[in-house]
Amino acid sequence: MDVQEAVAESTPVASAEDNGDAKRGGQRKFTMGPNDSLEGKLVYEGDVHVDGHAEGEFKVSGNLDVAQGSTARISIEAANVTVKGQVEGSVNAHDKLTLGKNARLSGDIVVRRLQIEDGASLNGHVRMGDIEQHGG
Amino acid sequence: MGQLYVEGDLRVIGTVEGGLEVTGSVEIDGGGRVTGPVTAQDRLVVGRSGSLLGDVRVARLVIQDGATFSGKVSMGKQVEAPPKPVEAKAVEVPAPVAEPLKTEEPVKAETPVAVAEPVTTPQPAKGQPAKPHQFQPKPPDRKGKRR
Helix, strand or coil: CCCCCCEECCCHHHHHHHHCCCEECCEEEEECCCCCEEEEEEEECCEEEECCEEEEEEEECCEEEECCCCEEEEEEEEEEEEECCEEECCEEEEEEEEECCCCEEECCEEECEEEECCCCEEEEEEEEHHHCCCCC | CEEEEECCCEEECCEEEEEEEECCCEEECCCCEEECCEEEEEEEEECCCCEEECCEEEEEEEECCCCEEEEEEEECCCCCCCCCCHHHHHCCECCCCCCCCCCCCCCCCCCCCCCCCCCECCCCCCCCCCCCEEECCCCCCCCCCCC
8 A cells, every 4th residue: 555644634623523423422423524635544433424535545443434426535444334425446344335326336345234226336346244155 | 057038127036047138127036046147238126135146237236235245246338238149039938837947957949059947937928028027946835935
């Protein structure tokens, strides 16, 4: 990975507090706005809301969602992933990946559960975690 | 393993081992299982109790929560019409046949090779193109839950 250092062009903590959702049931939440941009590697304990533009590697202990209208070139690892925007990169969801009706995802996917709504676009390889035992 | 070519829509509630090529939509649900590549010019739906293991080339894709799916997905406008095998018309098995799909079984019809499975076609499909074919390899045991 050539990206080594996170460069946050916005002040995510402040924006999260502005939105009043910095904590939700004790879980931290990192929120980007539509004009924000984030490049680099993000490791975060909590939930992440991606909007605007993001590039790099996101490793999140909670849930990650990509807002409609945003573009992301990121590899994602999270518990639950919801994509409503455009994502280029791999997705590893420990539980569930949801592609909304306007989602565009190109990249390989490893998930336990998968839901794709009509209208979503997907290009890539899908592997479901608990499929091996059925194989054949 | 074989190849099933369908003009129109297809609904799978049984087991298919082999490829599917469909000019309309495919729906896999009601415990339906498909093992093989699927090409649909319109839409593929894998319902919550459906299972699909194979590569997919479709225009639209819907996967419901709970469905099992594994394979490579190619979507977009590059879904082109598959070449029409002439044999597709000859596959009209009169009565529903309860045979599992096995290519080793001798096929009655003296059709050329490309479509090798017995296909249960409820009607000759002349008057009702709207109704999808029901593909049921083993109808008698479906209600008895043999799992």
